[in-house]
């Protein structure tokens with residue numbers, strides 16, 4: 001077993017929040033080490049925003065987060081300005097699309113690169129392929145001792161020239177079969193930045209933990225059971241692959257709980273798309289989701305519009321299943337016609353169904369594609385706004401990012417939390433104890 005010097009700050013996890021924490025801590029002159037279990041630092045950033053990294057939003061409204069009050073306390077009054085200054089300090093140029101912020105290059109690797117360069121330039125060290133196996137606090141010295149397991153030898157590099165993705169795949173394969181050794185690393189403060197799977201860290205540091213579940217993922221649903229319209233399970237198969245711009249509403253016990261406009265992608269198992277990911281943070285089994293295919297029109301207005309159309313195009317009763325030709329996809333046309341069958345093919349019925357296309361939620365699904373996990377270390381274990389763990393639970397320990405019980409809508413809100421919580425954990429944590 002080898003040993004290293006005592007660092008001022010050891011950061012466990014080199015993703016979005018860990019890198020923001022490393023840059024911030026190292027810039028204050030403290031010695032920093034990032035302990036990352038993957039083969040390179042910052043890899044989660046590369047997958048964000050479909051490789052473009054939607055890194056923040058021009059309006060970081062706390063209501064878009066799971067705990068608005070905590071977001072207000074931690075992210076402060078002007079999080080947009082603070083993040084703009086942070087990105088500027090990294091040399092990262094950004095651009096905006098409908099309020100969403102992206103790197104000007106529209107490439108997530110630009111974001112990873114500037115953060116990594118800034119951390120290294122400020123003096124942070126990195127330890128990759130490394131996992132913390134044990135953590136003990138020496139109260140006399142005021143130091144954490146972290147036993148870290150890592151490959152006994154540097155991983156062999158592939159012989160053929162590889163692009164970055166292939167190189168990462170090859171290195172991960174080598175890492176899985178590498179022989180491992182332990183080394184002890186000491187630090188005056190530890191920052192946990194391990195992302196959405198924080199249960200292992202909770203066990204290592206004896207922290208409370210809320211079980212995690214995936215959110216920001218597709219929703220499984222079917223047309224509500226109706227003895228007059230035996231749609232299940234065929235309806236969604238007919239719609240599979242269809243994308244529509246619509247307003248999505250969540251109805252619980254007859255009341256509308258939430259609505260948002262966006263593009264819905266119908267799948268054979270349910271619905272997907274960014275607006276559905278936002279829905280997945282709010283819905284439960286048994287809820288009704290309504291798709292409004294004509295959000296710009298009220299129901300009466302739409303009925304009138306359909307009546308005018310019927311006068312030219314023909315009556316829905318005579319053209320059921322093809323009446324929406326030129327307006328809606330033929331699969332939706334057929335779906336609405338089936339739903340209208342027991343009620344009657346009138347313009348009023350069609351307008352009502354087109355604005356209230358209902359589906360009953362059975363749960364979230366496709367969890368491997370979920371962008372965020374809900375749950376993690378609860379906020380009652382941390383001090384605000386520093387994100388230091390309360391000293392009666394664990395000393396000299398801070399936490400940031402998705403490891404905490406925080407999640408938010410799509411649109412750059414989750415990464416904004418990762419950056420700012422990382423900055424807080426690195427800069428305020430050490431001043432409180």
Ligand SMILES: Cc1cc2nc3c(=O)[nH]c(=O)nc-3n(C[C@H](O)[C@H](O)[C@H](O)COP(=O)(O)OP(=O)(O)OC[C@H]3O[C@@H](n4cnc5c(N)ncnc54)[C@H](O)[C@@H]3O)c2cc1C
Pocket residue numbers: 012013014015016017018035036037038042043044045047048049050053054055056130131132193194195196200370371372400401402403411412413414415416418
């Ligand atoms: C496909 C996808 C797309 C997304 N797109 C966006 C987007 O465009 N905009 C947005 O705002 N959000 C997006 N998100 C969410 C966003 O990526 C996360 O909210 C953010 O990365 C969380 O940052 P973090 O630092 O907490 O965790 P992560 O960035 O996940 O970093 C955690 C790091 O810790 C390491 N680690 C974990 N456990 C250990 C351990 N025991 N020891 C050492 N290291 C460990 C991991 O390997 C990882 O590198 C997306 C998520 C996904 C999955």
